[in-house]
Amino acid sequence: SFVLTQPSSESVAPGTTATITCGGINIGSKSVHWYQQRPGQAPVLVIYSDTDRPSGIPERLSGSNSGNTATLTISRVEVGDEADYYCQVWDTSANRVVFGGGTRLTVL
Amino acid sequence: QLQLQESGPGLVKPSETLDLRCSVSGGSASSTSHYWGWVRQPPGKGLEWIGSIYYTGNNYYNPSLRSRAKISLDTSENHFSLRLTSLTAADTAVYFCASIRGSFRIFDSWGQGTLVTVSS
Numbered sequence: 357s358f359v360l361t362q363p364s365s366e367s368v369a370p371g372t373t374a375t376i377t378c379g380g381i382n383i384g385s386k387s388v389h390w391y392q393q394r395p396g397q398a399p400v401l402v403i404y405s406d407t408d409r410p411s412g413i414p415e416r417l418s419g420s421n422s423g424n425t426a427t428l429t430i431s432r433v434e435v436g437d438e439a440d441y442y443c444q445v446w447d448t449s450a451n452r453v454v455f456g457g458g459t460r461l462t463v464l
Numbered sequence: 465q466l467q468l469q470e471s472g473p474g475l476v477k478p479s480e481t482l483d484l485r486c487s488v489s490g491g492s493a494s495s496t497s498h499y500w501g502w503v504r505q506p507p508g509k510g511l512e513w514i515g516s517i518y519y520t521g522n523n524y525y526n527p528s529l530r531s532r533a534k535i536s537l538d539t540s541e542n543h544f545s546l547r548l549t550s551l552t553a554a555d556t557a558v559y560f561c562a563s564i565r566g567s568f569r570i571f572d573s574w575g576q577g578t579l580v581t582v583s584s
Contacts, residue, residue, distance in 0.1 A: 357527075387568035389568070389570050389571070391511075391571065393511075397576075398560055398574040398575065398576055398577050399503075399511065399560070399571070399574055400574070401570065401571060401572055404568075404570045404572075405568060405570070410572070440510075442510065442511055444511075444569075444571070445568075446567075446568050446569035450527075451524050452513065452524060452525075452526060452527065453501070453513035453516065453524075453526075453569055454513070455503075455510060455511045455512070455513060456510075457510045458510040458511070
């Protein structure tokens with residue numbers, strides 16, 4: 357079964373760039389979506405189909421996907437970006453949704 | 465903008481059955497552009513997909529829960545439901561319902577979530 361691997365945590369200073377990775381075998385051939393979940397809240401879609409942003413999501417958030425790694429990049433990090441971030445794909449071969457384990461972003 | 469709201473018991477006894485409902489507003493549960501699904505999150509842990517349903521009734525389930533989970537759709541009352549049987553403490557989690565868009569299964573709207581505790 358398809359597995360998505362994320363680092364458990366990342367820490368960055370305000371104003372710098374955060375890079376959150378999502379690894380999977382040949383993930384570049386799949387469409388990757390990213391969700392932000394603040395404590396006590398439901399997840400929110402922030403990037404879909406590798407690179408697209410829903411309306412209302414700032415341009416500081418961007419995504420890429422190639423080879424065995426998809427990446428969520430947050431530029432000019434703000435304290436409000438502190439949250440858990442999850443990647444997700446649809447595994448067409450098994451007809452199932454797969455989530456990564458999540459990455460906790462801490463803004464120091 | 466779709467809005468989703470979960471409802472159901474907050475406390476269930478081990479071995480019993482959980483029934484949750486997700487009410488859909490701002491759109492139709494018979495929409496051809498969306499699937500409807502359930503995701504859960506045990507305390508302090510990550511997201512786990514439970515399953516999804518399309519307006520045709522086609523279902524997809526997490527293999528680890530397929531034997532115990534059933535998702536149904538009531539288009540006349542604009543809601544969908546989750547039934548999970550043979551509960552154990554490991555089923556304690558926040559349960560989210562969500563709308564899912566497109567062939568790549570984008571979870572574009574989520575309910576606020578409801579905490580279900582399995583305990584005697």
